[in-house]
Amino acid sequence: MTEAMEQKRFGILRETVPDVVRFGAIVNPNYPPSAEQMPDLEGAAAQLGRQLFVAKASNDVELNNAFAALLHEQVGALQVASDPYFDTRRRLIIAFAAQNRLPAIYQFREYAVEGGLISYGPSITDAYRQVGLYVARILKGEETG
Secondary structure (H helix, E strand, O other): OOOHHHHHHHHHHHOOOOOOOEEEEEOOOOOOOOOHHHHHHHHHHHHOOOOOEEEEEEOHHHHHHHHHHHHOOOOOEEEEEEHHHHHHHHHHHHHHHHOOOOOEEEHHHHHOOHHHHHHHHOHHHHHHHHHHHHHHHHHHOOOOO
């Protein structure tokens, strides 16, 4: 993930709800890429002139605490960081955002298909298709480098 991707997601949220001053994000601190996600999120929010509150969760108890913290901090829009744990709790996260009328953006299309407001990111289906095509080229003996 790059700061440009985070900036694009926050930019979409800003366009969707332009009066929001304080963005929220949920990040899993136990997910190794979160070390890169945090500065990217902070930099992207700063670039757009928005405050950022980051809630951290790596299990169900922490996720419920993160929800409470986001409400307490009165964030006006939410970005859910890329994380396999969050993908397994997709319905719960979508329900939280909907029940609290919190505009949210997610990495994968599957969130939007299941009722999330917006997604912006890579297509898992296309990624697997590309991998299959690449493997086929290798098996045929083509040069790939």
